[in-house]
Amino acid sequence: MEEGFTAALRSLVEAESPSSDLLAVETCGDRLAAVGESIVGAAPERIPLPGGPSALVWRRGEANAPGRVLLLGHRDTVWPLGTTQKRPLSLEDGRIRGPGVFDMKAGLLVGLYALARLDPHVPVTLLVTGDEEIGSESSRELIEAEARSCQAVLVLEGAAEGGALKRARKGWSIYTLRCRGRSAHAGLEPHKGANALVRMAELVAEAQRLNAPDRGLTVTPTLARAGQTVNTVPDHAELHLDVRAACSTDQWSVDDRIRALADAPSEIEVAVEGGRNRPPMEEGAATALLERAARHARELGERPLESAAVGGISDANLCAAMGIPTLDGLGAVGGGPHAEHEWVDVDATLHRIPLVSALVDGLAKHPLPGP
Ligand SMILES: [Zn+2]
CATH class of the missing domain: 3.40.630.10 (Zn peptidases)
Structure with a gap:
């Protein structure tokens, strides 16, 4: 055998x-x-x-x-x-x-x-x-x-x-958050830019606050990309989140909260893609x-x-x-x-x-x- x-x-x-x-x-x-x-x-x-x-x-x-x-x-x-x-x-x-x-x-x-x-x-x-x-x-x-x-x-x-x-x-959900700002020269006129990377950093911190490990809910920022060159205010940034939830209720409620991140008033536009992959x-x-x-x-x-x-x-x-x-x-x-x-x-x-x-x-x- x-x-x-x-x-x-x-x-x-x-x-x-x-x-x-x-x-x-x-x-x-x-x-x-x-x-x-x-x-x-x-x-x-x-x-x-x-x-x-x-x-x-x-x-x-x-x-x-x-x-x-x-x-x-x-x-x-x-x-x-x-x-x-x-x-x-x-x-x-x-x-x-x-x-x-x-x-x-x-x-x-x-x-x-x-x-x-x-x-x-x-x-x-x-x-x-x-x-x-x-x-x-x-x-x-x-x-x-x-x-x-x-x-x-x-x-x-x-x-x-x-x-x-x-x-x-x-259950597993995956999200991509795309931040769209405005580029500018980082030395000559940084005030004219809208920094997408800074907005993304705030989103990382906000996502971190959605964690509730005692209930088996984790929200993990996993991948991030931003910027064009070392001396440019970045006009775009992209953040990926991996969400694991032990119960369906948490999986849906965290979905609402992640989508709500995009609605916060800011001159940086945030678009949320993705969602629930497996219940x-x-x-x-x-x-x-x-x-x-x-x-x-x-x-x-x-x-x-x-x-x-x-x-x-x-x-x-x-x-x-x-x-x-x-x-x-x-x-x-x-x-x-x-x-x-x-x-x-x-x-x-x-x-x-x-x-x-x-x-x-x-x-x-x-x-x-x-x-
Ligand atoms: Zn397998």
Whole structure:
């Protein structure tokens, strides 16, 4: 089992798939289809998506069977082509390292091996997209359509620290604030200018005051640009804000307040672009599924499962916001997502396979009570 898993993971990692490279993500899709077919015994359906890479879908059980479960993952990574040459997949002390192993190619294998263990009549869908790391714009509609026909969504992203499942995720909004002033010579007639950079600095301070970390709300100025030359009063400045909110109410109210920054009277015009990218996956979305998972883990003789609320987003946010019970972090156990030391604990990750398959099987036999 372990050897087959490692070989399959090597094959997926070597098919590099940076989100920005459509052709590479499609080629990785070909590889995943072949690897998946060898594990599951069936080829996936390939669904073309306008403006993005195709999705791969393994659909089992009767088409309209009630109580269907969605397993969700993505095959794109944040690593540019050529990274595997510099950092090829390696296995040492029970840890596999390599670009995209934890986020989330090992998780895709957890899903495939879990399918292989299940009776083929169990109604379950494994959906693999290819644009999650860049906001799921082209796959969002499909994800939501698949989720709508399911009683629950199990997301195969990597676990939180120590193998903890992810029961809540913050929502994410991004903003660009453009300040438009008036340029002038900084030596000869600075008084004739309207300094966009100074206005931007005030906006940084105002944005800072919107933080409420005790409620899980953070507003972080992340990028800034201003000015033309070292001796000119700058007529333009641009500020980017990253907003994370634990609850939808905060996400909307901070949206109002950021837009209000633009309305303050000033000779510098401020335009606000951007807004909400993902709604939060709020506490409660995963409760019923967490209880199930804990019970199956006990039955499988695993140590008690932990769960965590995390700041990062995934497609779990989309499904949870639709009111569908959603649990994330069921894929690889390891760490270092988007980091060079990214790693997967092989043994702990293999233990996810019976857990995921038991969860799906249990949900098929005893569906969650309806809303
Ligand atoms: Zn991911």
